[in-house]
Every structure is written in structure tokens, then in C-alpha cells.
Amino acid sequence: MANGHLPETDTAAQMASIVISVDAMGGDRGPAAVVAGLVLSVAAFPKIAFLLHGNESELGPMIAREPALAGRVTLCHAARVVTMHDKPAQVMRNGEGTSMWSTIESVKRGDATVAVSCGNTGALMAVSMIRLRRLPGIKRPAIASFWPSRNPTGFNVMLDMGADIKADTDDLVQYATMGASYARNGLKLARPRVGLLNVGTEEHKGGAELKEAHDRLVAFQHTGDFEYVGFVEGSDIPSDRVDVIVTDGFTGNIALKTGEGVAKLVADFLRQEFNASLWSKLAAIMALGTLKRLQKRIDPRRANGGVFLGLNGTVVKSHGSADATGVAAAIRLAYQLAESGFLERLAARVASAEQAGQDAAAKGAPAGAEGGTTE
Amino acid sequence: MANGHLPETDTAAQMASIVISVDAMGGDRGPAAVVAGLVLSVAAFPKIAFLLHGNESELGPMIAREPALAGRVTLCHAARVVTMHDKPAQVMRNGEGTSMWSTIESVKRGDATVAVSCGNTGALMAVSMIRLRRLPGIKRPAIASFWPSRNPTGFNVMLDMGADIKADTDDLVQYATMGASYARNGLKLARPRVGLLNVGTEEHKGGAELKEAHDRLVAFQHTGDFEYVGFVEGSDIPSDRVDVIVTDGFTGNIALKTGEGVAKLVADFLRQEFNASLWSKLAAIMALGTLKRLQKRIDPRRANGGVFLGLNGTVVKSHGSADATGVAAAIRLAYQLAESGFLERLAARVASAEQAGQDAAAKGAPAGAEGGTTE
Incomplete structure (x- = not known):
């Protein structure tokens, strides 16, 4: 789905791609660190593709500047951001429309296998609980x-x-x-x-x-x-x-x-x-x-990346202060978990x-x- | 009391001595490490004196071999030892006659200001509780x-x-x-x-x-x-x-x-x-x-030495595996606490x-x- 406009010859690779849903917002270093992490990840995993959630007008130019990401990233616009100070209960009630919510929603719908976010841990667990539900x-x-x-x-x-x-x-x-x-x-x-x-x-x-x-x-x-x-x-x-x-x-x-x-x-x-x-x-x-x-x-x-266990879906929580290397480590973990079923x-x-x-x-x-x- | 046989001129120093009650047994390295710790301590603190609790026939020759300890140590015989495997409740009931019990008893009677032991933490706390009582x-x-x-x-x-x-x-x-x-x-x-x-x-x-x-x-x-x-x-x-x-x-x-x-x-x-x-x-x-x-x-x-707080008496728990340096650190702490009231x-x-x-x-x-x- 991430590569819908690729030429025919790539269809086989496309069919076999592993899609990771990534929250671009909410980390301490902003979306630039997340996009830099994606660049490192596509170099390591030829089959990886991303659904990237966040503010389209901010993310679009960042993605366009990275030739390595061409055809590997589908932007999913979400206008709002969950901050580190938001309380989990508030986000559970009013979180729809945030990049975090949208990131989890992609896993719930089956569009991606694993979700990755650098955001507020309590809020991420709360959103994951109510959207994915417990096993x-x-x-x-x-x-x-x-x-x-x-x-x-x-x-x-x-x-x-x-x-x-x-x-x-x-x-x-x-x-x-x-x-x-x-x-x-x-x-x-x-x-x-x-x-x-x-x-x-x-x-x-x-x-x-x-x-x-x-x-x-x-x-x-x-x-x-x-x-x-x-x-x-x-x-x-x-x-x-x-x-x-x-x-x-x-x-x-x-x-x-x-x-x-x-x-x-x-x-x-x-x-x-x-x-x-x-x-x-x-x-x-x-x-x-x-x-x-x-x-x-x-x-x-x-070793960046805590994994939420016990839900109908896999969510990787990256450290809030993760830089490109940290984000890439969390994505590598997400990829391995997706690939191994x-x-x-x-x-x-x-x-x-x-x-x-x-x-x-x-x-x-x-x-x-x-x-x-x-x- | 440790220097009862000293000549008259030392009486003033003797009056001002600070007496620490030390359990010689029960540590992982045995009484030799404790005695070596005493030797380091007397060099550092001219006013320090010890009541040393444990097996007299084992400790006597060790003390006699250390000229620095002459007149600074009073041996208090205790035939039994609390091991690391003894349960606190057992030691509370049957601990009388152990070197640990005797060490605490000296503080209870007022013969020493602070107690030091490398023994079983749970047992030491239990004995301290029933003999010294809570504040x-x-x-x-x-x-x-x-x-x-x-x-x-x-x-x-x-x-x-x-x-x-x-x-x-x-x-x-x-x-x-x-x-x-x-x-x-x-x-x-x-x-x-x-x-x-x-x-x-x-x-x-x-x-x-x-x-x-x-x-x-x-x-x-x-x-x-x-x-x-x-x-x-x-x-x-x-x-x-x-x-x-x-x-x-x-x-x-x-x-x-x-x-x-x-x-x-x-x-x-x-x-x-x-x-x-x-x-x-x-x-x-x-x-x-x-x-x-x-x-x-x-x-x-x-930084060796945990201090028990909240009892009618001060007890310093040294690490069980303390060597001479570790024992000396615990004794230094005991000395400072005694000296400062x-x-x-x-x-x-x-x-x-x-x-x-x-x-x-x-x-x-x-x-x-x-x-x-x-x-």
C-alpha cells in the first residue's frame, strides 16, 4: 500500500513488504529525528515500508528531501499531538485525531503489523488498550x-x-x-x-x-x-x-x-x-x-524499544529522547517482531x-x- | 573499660575513649577480616576502643599477633555464631549466646555506643529490635x-x-x-x-x-x-x-x-x-x-555500612563480604555517629x-x- 505508484516490476517486492506504523510526533526531538531514523531503517531493510502519522505540511517537505524514502513512506495526516504532559485518561477520551491514535488505528485496521511511537508512555498504553484490546x-x-x-x-x-x-x-x-x-x-x-x-x-x-x-x-x-x-x-x-x-x-x-x-x-x-x-x-x-x-x-x-505485551497488536515504545540511532533501533525491533509473526x-x-x-x-x-x- | 590496666597518665585519654561493640563472626570472610579492619581503625582514630564478640580461643591469638591492638580490645566470649542461612525468627527465639546477640547486648547495657556486624541482615535487625526496642x-x-x-x-x-x-x-x-x-x-x-x-x-x-x-x-x-x-x-x-x-x-x-x-x-x-x-x-x-x-x-x-534507624541504639550493618577496608569503613561510620551524639x-x-x-x-x-x- 505504501508504494501504490511504483512500476510493475516492483510489485513482487511490494507484495512482500512489511509495513510499520510510525508516530512522527510526540518525541522530545520532534519529527526530524524520526524521519532520520526512517532513512537509517530503509537502508537496513529492503522490504520495509512505513505509514507515517503526523502533520502533513510539516512532514511532507522532510520526506521529499530524502531520496532514500521515495516510495517507501505513506503520509497519514493527523493534526493533533499528544504531549508528554497529557494525562492518559484525557488522551483516552479526547485522543482521536492525534498522531498517536492514528498510529495505533493503522495496526487495528490491519494496514500495518507493528506500531512505533516515541510519545508519552502512559498515553500510548491507554490508547493501545482501548483500541487494540487485551488478549x-x-x-x-x-x-x-x-x-x-x-x-x-x-x-x-x-x-x-x-x-x-x-x-x-x-x-x-x-x-x-x-x-x-x-x-x-x-x-x-x-x-x-x-x-x-x-x-x-x-x-x-x-x-x-x-x-x-x-x-x-x-x-x-x-x-x-x-x-x-x-x-x-x-x-x-x-x-x-x-x-x-x-x-x-x-x-x-x-x-x-x-x-x-x-x-x-x-x-x-x-x-x-x-x-x-x-x-x-x-x-x-x-x-x-x-x-x-x-x-x-x-x-x-x-536496546531502545519497550514492547507492549498482552494486546491484540504489537506496539513498540521508543525512548522519548531517542535520536536517529535510537528510532532506528526501535524500528529494527518492530520489523523483527513483524517478520517473525x-x-x-x-x-x-x-x-x-x-x-x-x-x-x-x-x-x-x-x-x-x-x-x-x-x- | 578496654584499657583498665593502663598507667595513670593515660586515664584522661581513657575517659574520653569511644567504645564500639563489634561482632567478629558471621561475615563471609570470617574473623580475620574483622580483626584486620580493627587494625586499620586504631591507626585512624586514637580514641577508639573495642568490645569484640566471638569465640575467645579463635580471637585471642589473632589479637595477640597485632601489637597495634594492645590495650584497645576487650574480648567478649560468645560460643555460637548466627549464619547467613539462619532465619530471623529462629535467631529472635534462640539467639542468646551468639556473637551477634552479645554485640547488641553491649549497646543495650551502655558499655558501647554503637554496634557493628557483618552478619545476616534480617537476624541483626530482629535481634536489634527485641533487645534495643524501637524509639x-x-x-x-x-x-x-x-x-x-x-x-x-x-x-x-x-x-x-x-x-x-x-x-x-x-x-x-x-x-x-x-x-x-x-x-x-x-x-x-x-x-x-x-x-x-x-x-x-x-x-x-x-x-x-x-x-x-x-x-x-x-x-x-x-x-x-x-x-x-x-x-x-x-x-x-x-x-x-x-x-x-x-x-x-x-x-x-x-x-x-x-x-x-x-x-x-x-x-x-x-x-x-x-x-x-x-x-x-x-x-x-x-x-x-x-x-x-x-x-x-x-x-x-x-561507603560500606547500612545504619539501622529508629531504635534505642545505633547499629551499623557492614556488607557480609566486607574485607579489612570494608570493615574499617563501617567502623569509621560507627565512630563518627558515636562521636557526634x-x-x-x-x-x-x-x-x-x-x-x-x-x-x-x-x-x-x-x-x-x-x-x-x-x-
Whole structure:
């Protein structure tokens, strides 16, 4: 659809294109950073095409200036923008006509496979919830992110990073199912190791919902096709003990921002010390390649993109302050999830977990009661 | 008391000595690391003296081998040791006769001003609670730690780091009072800036107890003699926006361990990159001084020692894996708190906060009801 006016010879490529719906507005750096991200993305993925949502008179000239984007971008005009200060409840009521709403709407209609936005997280989750709706059986959707780690892939998956501020036992068990599915598809791990974040690894630690979730996950790990490693601590988040870290959105958000803050503190201290004397400045010049490789390994832009899990559609939330590199990373993630058919796989896992839960419940009931389940 | 046999001329110094009660057992590295920490401490503080608790037949020869400790250490025999695996409830019931119990008992009897232990945190808090008891009006004591930051002092204070796994509105407000008092004494700040940890700085973020605590702190900051800066995020913990970060013990523990894990990850990545090639190894040699200064700035041993606040006595919890440098840092902290009369200052702040709360409540009641308050 994005290339409707291309010559006949391109039709095959066009048919196979993967369409991503992108919100051009609402990020801290404005639409220019988003368009620059699109330019990087088309170079990397020949099959990618975009529906770009925002102010047409502002975006049109930007797109026209980029020959690489010719025929790859369809503009979808939306006059209004959701700002970082808008409250989610307001956007749910009055969000129609914003670029964010329009971006999600394209996924709902099936015109695009995955949506990407740098906008207000709470508003994006609210709009995604009311337009895409939750997968059957899911009470609380979650945001999953990659986290730099000592694992061979270089990353762990952690959720919930702040879709909601709390999670009960059922939610935590569903997060484990969804996080494992994301790790299977996003990190190519056949049987991910799942841990439950707590203040200690001993079984008596933590609140009641954590202990219950622990017992449920011990029993459920085989059905869920993951390995449950038990409670993990904050120090395990960047470790190679675990691939998926499950926690509530309050704790996940605090841990994520604490980790970002500490990594930045260490990097700033390193810079200060290398600037402290003429000798250390000379050493810094010699160590330039080394320091650049370090910077790349801890660069949060490389892992940019929280994924909303548990909805009838895939939404990637890019960091609000993402630059071209960050936007391109979020789009790469969206492309990979679209290409691998992630949503269908996730939905199948959630459905089969639901089924297993109903079967387990039915075993405790009279034999005749089992007929109520499907599959 | 530690120098009972010294000649007459030393009596004045002896009278002025500051006695610290130290648990020699229960740390991961055993009593040798603790004794090595004492040796570092006596060199730094001429007035310091120790009551050292543990197995006499093991400790006696160790002390005898260190001339610097002659006349500065009184051994207090305790046959049993609390291990890292003992549950707090068990230790509360059966802990008498352990070195940990004996260490706290010396503070209760007034023989020492501050206690230091590298042992099991949960057990140490449990023993401290039942032997020292809570300050009047305190429901949940807290553990406060220093955190490396961009502030001129190089540190922030954060609490609760895991004394309990939850905190209600009253607890959070008391943590603010106690944390501000600790920052005044430990960081020499006349009017500390206090922030409440949340998932965003906007007023509508977070759960009900956070919103209520926010409103209470806005009203209470002048009486409490601190500046309340509102909600802060995980990324603000190592910043210069705030001096005291208030949160519940579950979140505080996760944030602390996440920060430690991320700092270690970055340091390990840096080491790997400097070892990657001959050239980078040469650069590392040139940058040796710079890297050592960085290591010192982020060395967690420098800030070793969580302080239990809200009890009738001061207890410093050293990291379980502390070496001589770490133990000496915990003892330095204990010494400074003893010397400054911190416990009396903290108790006075808590009492005046209680009074202010009662006064505020009384204003809402009939005039005659005010007579019930003291002071």
C-alpha cells in the first residue's frame, strides 16, 4: 500500500513488504529525528515500508528531501499531538485525531503489523488498550525491555517496566509466559530461564503474591516451555543467571531508571578522570578505540524499544529522547517482531497457558466439568 | 573499660575513649577480616576502643599477633555464631549466646555506643529490635545507606534499604525525618533535600500511600527542617537533585542491588575492552592512574555500612563480604555517629515530629483536647 505508484516490476517486492506504523510526533526531538531514523531503517531493510502519522505540511517537505524514502513512506495526516504532559485518561477520551491514535488505528485496521511511537508512555498504553484490546485472559498488559547483560546475546528481557504500578500473582505468572515468548522470538532462545525479582533468593523472602507466584511457576515451567530459576535479586538483572526477569511495573521502572542512572554516573566519572590531567588526556587518546567499544556496549540507544505485551497488536515504545540511532533501533525491533509473526506466537502461548490453568482447575472438579474447556 | 590496666597518665585519654561493640563472626570472610579492619581503625582514630564478640580461643591469638591492638580490645566470649542461612525468627527465639546477640547486648547495657556486624541482615535487625526496642512513635525502623552521587559530598542517603519489605504513609514520613537527621550528621548538610522515590515526577503518579506521603511532606518540611523536593525517579538516585531518597524496603533493596550490579557490569566491560588487544593493553598501562581513581570513586567498600534507624541504639550493618577496608569503613561510620551524639539528635527529631503530628491532629479537635500533648 505504501508504494501504490511504483512500476510493475516492483510489485513482487511490494507484495512482500512489511509495513510499520510510525508516530512522527510526540518525541522530545520532534519529527526530524524520526524521519532520520526512517532513512537509517530503509537502508537496513529492503522490504520495509512505513505509514507515517503526523502533520502533513510539516512532514511532507522532510520526506521529499530524502531520496532514500521515495516510495517507501505513506503520509497519514493527523493534526493533533499528544504531549508528554497529557494525562492518559484525557488522551483516552479526547485522543482521536492525534498522531498517536492514528498510529495505533493503522495496526487495528490491519494496514500495518507493528506500531512505533516515541510519545508519552502512559498515553500510548491507554490508547493501545482501548483500541487494540487485551488478549483473551490477560488482565494487565506489560512493557518488556532488553537489558544489557553478561549473557551470550548481550541482553536479558525484563517486564513489567511500567505499564501498571502493581501486579498480583496471576499477572506475574502471565508476565513469565509472555516474557519467555518474547525471549524465544527476540533473543532466539529455545528454552529461556525465567526468574522472579525479589529482595533475596531464599524462599521465605518477599510478600505473599511473590511466594504464590513462585509456587505456581515451579509447577508451570514445563507446560510453559521455560526453565524457572526461582527468585533473583537486583544484582542478577545484568547477570548470566537468567534470561527473563519478572517483576511488577513499579519495581521494574525504578530498577530500569536506577540502572540507567548508575551507568551514566560511571561513564561521567570515567570522562572526568580522563580529563583530570595532561597525562590522563594523552592516555584517553590512546584508549579512544577501547572507550568507544565500551560506550557501544552500554549505549542504551542500542536496546531502545519497550514492547507492549498482552494486546491484540504489537506496539513498540521508543525512548522519548531517542535520536536517529535510537528510532532506528526501535524500528529494527518492530520489523523483527513483524517478520517473525511474534503476535500470533505470543497469543498461542497465552491461550495454551490459560488452557493449562483451566485444566489444572478442572482436575480438582468433578470429571464431567472438564468438558467446558476448548482445544 | 578496654584499657583498665593502663598507667595513670593515660586515664584522661581513657575517659574520653569511644567504645564500639563489634561482632567478629558471621561475615563471609570470617574473623580475620574483622580483626584486620580493627587494625586499620586504631591507626585512624586514637580514641577508639573495642568490645569484640566471638569465640575467645579463635580471637585471642589473632589479637595477640597485632601489637597495634594492645590495650584497645576487650574480648567478649560468645560460643555460637548466627549464619547467613539462619532465619530471623529462629535467631529472635534462640539467639542468646551468639556473637551477634552479645554485640547488641553491649549497646543495650551502655558499655558501647554503637554496634557493628557483618552478619545476616534480617537476624541483626530482629535481634536489634527485641533487645534495643524501637524509639517511641516508630512503627518500622529502617536501614539507611550512602549512595555514590554527583553531590559535592560524593554521596546521597537512601532508606529503607530492606529492614522491612513494605512501608505505609506514616513510615515514609518518618523515614524522611530520620533520613534528614542522618544526612545532617553523616553528610554535614544543614538543610538536606528530601525526595520520595516514584515512577515519575508528576503528582498523579504512584500508589495511594505515595500520594498521601507526598502531601504530608509538603506540609511538614518546615517543621522537619529539611527541603522536600517532591517525587524523584530511579535516575535521580545518583544525582545532585536530592540528598535523601525515601522509599520502602523492597524497592530500596532492589535499587541498591541493581545499582551495584550495573556498576560492576560496566567495570567488567571496561576491563574486557582494555584486555582486547595489545594496543588497548598498552593504553591501559598509560591510563592506570586514571582507572585507579575511577575505581576508588565507585568502590562500594568506601561507603560500606547500612545504619539501622529508629531504635534505642545505633547499629551499623557492614556488607557480609566486607574485607579489612570494608570493615574499617563501617567502623569509621560507627565512630563518627558515636562521636557526634547522633542517637540523641535523631531521637529528639523523631520526638518533635511526633509532637508536630499530634499538634496538627489536635488543631482539628475541640480546643480542650489540646491539653493531652506534652512539651
